[in-house]
Amino acid sequence: METLSGILIGLQVACEPINLFFCFVGVTIGTLIGVLPGIGPLATISILLPVTFHAPPLSGIIMLAGVYYGALYGGSTTSILVNIPGEAASVVTCLDGYQMALQGRAGPALGIAAFGSFIAGTLGIVGLMLAAPPLARMALQFGPPEYFSLVILGLMMLTFLARGAMWKSLIMAAAGIFLGSVGIDVMSGSERFTFNIAELADGIGIAPVAMGLFGISEVLLNIEQSTERSVFKTKIKHLFPSARDWAASVLPILRGSVIGFFLGILPGGGAVISSFVSYAVEKKVSKHPEKFGTGAIEGVAGPESANNSASAGAFIPLLTLGIPSNPVTAILLGAMIVFGMQPGPLLLSQHPNLFWGTVASMYVGNCMLLALNLPLIGIWVKILKVPYAILFPLILLFCLIGVYSINNSITEMLIMIVFGVIGYFFKKFEFEAAPLILAMVLGPMFDVALRRSLLLAGGDATTFITRPISAVLLGSAFLILIFPLLPWFKKKRKVIEEMKD
């Protein structure tokens, strides 16, 4: 009953004209950047973050969330038509989607990707509606030790699933914790590592760092390559899949939805991993696994459903525990904090409009995306032809204006550029920035939870393992840390990395 009234409140809020407008802007921009290779949802949300500060908080969150799941919709278009994934979660779609396009079946491939995404996104939101309230109630019992252990678990999951060597991801996470400690220490009131720079007193802004690490660095890497895109030249027809295509796709869509939802909840999981897992599962259960990679529609339907469902699942730990499960939700967490809201168990009771409004807007956004993706496919294909030489100066300019507009600060502009250069070298030396940004967002929570736990326990560090929930969380984190040492997991992780490559 509580959930039902929440949904009604949410729908009422989400259908207010201003929220509908921001939702539309978000999903349109999301689809656009999903279509365009070379700029992903993370970079776009980072770039748009300052723009939302001029909007009402809920509208801003709705727009940023729209960009996230909109990009997952749009990403499939480039995978199918150009064989270049619009973003990482659509990598797998290239395998069979492009083959379908070569066989003159680009229409059904795009169609099933859009319908699958819609169905999975909707199922994911239903799951979010049902799972979030009880989880939020449970999280009310969490004290500082539980939060500390939860942060550790989240970071361990992300470092485990990040690309490359685990020691590199762990370094990134530790560096993020360090960067998160810059600014005024809330427990003592003294400044840390601010070097008397006024802008650092409140900590290093998440927006300049994220825009630098993901936006600027991505552009720098792209412009030093001279790749020309060739769009598949064919008339796209039969966007509505045939009965035969539907029959082959229904179960993969349902399985993908379930896989995506649960992997999306897990800290460090999310859209990318779930699409790979879904593809592997579909290949495993198929009566004709040899057809995968040659244009099997199941290879498009499953992963595309999984990555959209994961985007809904990822909101559960964010909205109920205040713990982002991936870098995109980490930036959304940063945005919520800037808007004066602390995501966590109290969000549901203190800001029900925001919680249910965001959830309901995702459903509305999914309907908008279905309307955007299929009829406008011709426009998206045309956009694909815009040369990167024209796009990148505009992306850089939007980054500069965006970061400046937050606090009218040149220092933050410089911070963004410096982090852009740092991010560029991170990628050159195969260090993934995702654990850093997640740890940086969680850093202040980590710091306070750790020190408060020790103070409350009178310096007894065993408090983290004597409290049952904390012990389970910390034990899980420890298992994740030692997994890579086991030969079986080593092999599995290598397979995932090879698939990502």
Added chain:
Amino acid sequence: MSSQFNNDQWSSLFWFICGLVFCIASLNHGVGDLHNPGTGFTPFLAGLAISVFSVIGFVKSTLRQKKGIGWKSPMKGAMWGRALLAVGALFAYSFLLPSLGFTLCTALCVSFLFRVGKFYRWSVAIAGGVVTAFATYGLFVALLKVQLPKGPWGF
């Protein structure tokens, strides 16, 4: 076995030094103890963790070096000059923005970036830069009411 350090050995050395610097900087803020953790407690632990993980990384990469994995230039095959010019343009933009104002600074920067990206003719690049500058001025200043620095010309 290559006599030169490989990429991971260099990066782990870099991070080891960073970790030490973070630890030393944290000591200045007071690390405290388990009974009363100080302001520098968490950053100290972070620095320590960085150093420990970088030692692990160094050992692992040294073992890989013995298997023949040596230094591989990360800039090889890349037109890194373009990236360098773009970064230069971004820094110049940041420093010149307060004095030149948004419109002129944007026109200059974007023109330069158009030229860097595809070697468009200067006339085309400048035209693109000017159009972009006025379009973004209209969007951000006139429409979204974002406050951007004005130059001596008042825009």
